[in-house]
Amino acid sequence: MNVIEVANLGKQYGKRWSLRNASFSIDAGRVAAIVGPNGAGKTTLLKIVVGLIDPSEGSATVMGGIKAGSDNALDKVAFVAQDAPLYRYLKVSDTIALAKNLNRSFDVMVTTQRLGKLGIGLDHRVGKLSGGQQSQLALALALGRHPSLLILDEPLARLDPLARREFMSVVMAEVANEGLSVVLSSHVVAELERVADYLVVVNAGHIQVASDIDVLLQSHCLATGPADEAGAISQTFSVVGSSITGRQARLLVQASELGLLGRNWECSSVTLEEIILAYLENPDDEPLVLDSLVENVAAKVQL
Amino acid sequence: MLRVTWIQHRASLLIMIAIFGLVAAFMIATGLSVHGEYAKYLSNKCSYFGTFSFNQSECPNLGTSLLHSLNNLTIVDIFMHVVPILIAMFIGAPLVAREVESGTYQFAWTQGTPRSSWLTMKLLFLGVIVVVLAIPLGLIASWYAQPVDAIGFASHWQPGQFGVTAVTLPALCLTGLLAGVLIGVLLKKIVSAIATAGLVVGSLVVGIFAYLDNAIFSIHTTATAWYPSDGNIGVVNRFAPVGIGPKGSWGGWLVNIWYEGQNGVHLSTAKGVQILGRIFASYPKTQQVEPPQYVSTWLANHHYSFWISYQPANRYWMTQSFEAAIVLGVGFVLLKVTMKVIRRFV
Structure with missing residues (x-):
């Protein structure tokens, strides 16, 4: 089963094409890395796949043919956006409650335990957490949904090397234990080589490489x-x-x-x-x- | 979810509650004084027009006191018409615009709940609060203005009061909220959305004040033959609650006046003015004839008739409901557009 399949995908903003003629597919169980320079179209591609934006042309499906962004797809796909934007004024416990309310199933216990191991207190306000802790919180919230596909947009960008390792170890443990498929975009190629088994290179709005590493x-x-x-x-x-x-x-x-x-x-x-x-x-x-x-x-x- | 939604919007909701509270407190404080003066006015059986004698010795003073106590009515009307604008600005406009500016929409809209349901939940929560706040405010406004309507200085039909009752005000506030949300969705920037929402909803309120009320009052009016007085509909309306005008129009709202010639031909306004001039010119200065009788006889002798159309008093709440339905209909359209836009968002 392809967890992601895009065909002739394109997104146009005004007269400018942010992404064009993108076609590739990613098998289930993969850890796929999407790399490319700034403005290459990585975030546009990921936002289409999670349903945040509609493509201007072509199609995108997830989890074996489910239309990207549809109600069914939302249930199966978790997304951690660049800089992990969360409600800064909410406490961690309120953020968990919000996630629970916004999902049909959400594992509060697993999420709480995971945050406990990382030393993130439930009474802390999200805005008071460090960048790394906010990223870990966003990841814990995504994993609490037990998704089939986890999509991470530049998750390592604001993490120090140790935090990167911790972050990716949590992701890889979930891959090993739950059979989670992961797609992540990043500039940190060295880190990707260690964890990814599939590579998509996006450059100037085009897919240049899509291959098993x-x-x-x-x-x-x-x-x-x-x-x-x-x-x-x-x-x-x-x-x-x-x-x-x-x-x-x-x-x-x-x-x-x-x-x-x-x-x-x-x-x-x-x-x-x-x-x-x-x-x-x-x-x-x-x-x-x-x-x-x-x-x-x-x-x-x-x- | 309610708790989290409350936490997310409590700042703007607390501002709204504070403003509503201040307006209500002002109306209650000044309204108690108005009602006190009105009670004295009634106990002395005073009335400028109608069945009670105007000649009670205390009446002129009491009438003046009552009028003075009503000085704040205009302020109250302005306050009340600003309320929907404030709701649009503080609650509606930032609802989605803030999510976009802070990037949190990427969290909220990628959870298991579709974004349309997410927005519906929020609007339901905020909409209920807005309506729950607006209903008592409308009731207090009607209570405040009740003496002024009862003595005939003003009418609860007139646009300033008609739009701020417990029926029309909640509808306006809800539509203000929905208009604010749509503007926020379209502009995606909090500050520009708040400013635009204020302008747009302000225009909507003025439009209702200036056009919608009169347009609704003109639907399915009751017409009856009468005699011309000074031809000023507004003045006639003020007197309607205390028995000036045909009996059926008491407590109602006079909408139009016109003259008809032979065979019921509708005459122009200019012709009507001409006729009124002829009546006054022919009025015998020495003869003791009651003006209404003289005018009626003159019109009949010259094959003219004078007509008025009005909304009867018993249609007040129906008309209120109709206006509220129209305003809510606009709100519903705004909601549908918002839902459509938000599905293809960013």
């Missing part, structure tokens, strides 16, 4: 070889990034059979961050969707 890592390498053969390589393989120093060329290559590069070329592994940065530097590249190594034979799928 393992597949992505295995299908890319940093090829080093003679500069005069670089042209031939780029005609045969998809070169995501390149740099030429004297007689040596370094190409970030995406290919189904990296062994076919040739004897003069040496292929070394690359990090996820290097791949992401290479794609982000080339926003005009065709979209890349790699769903498995088997499908990788086809390599590129026109969206």
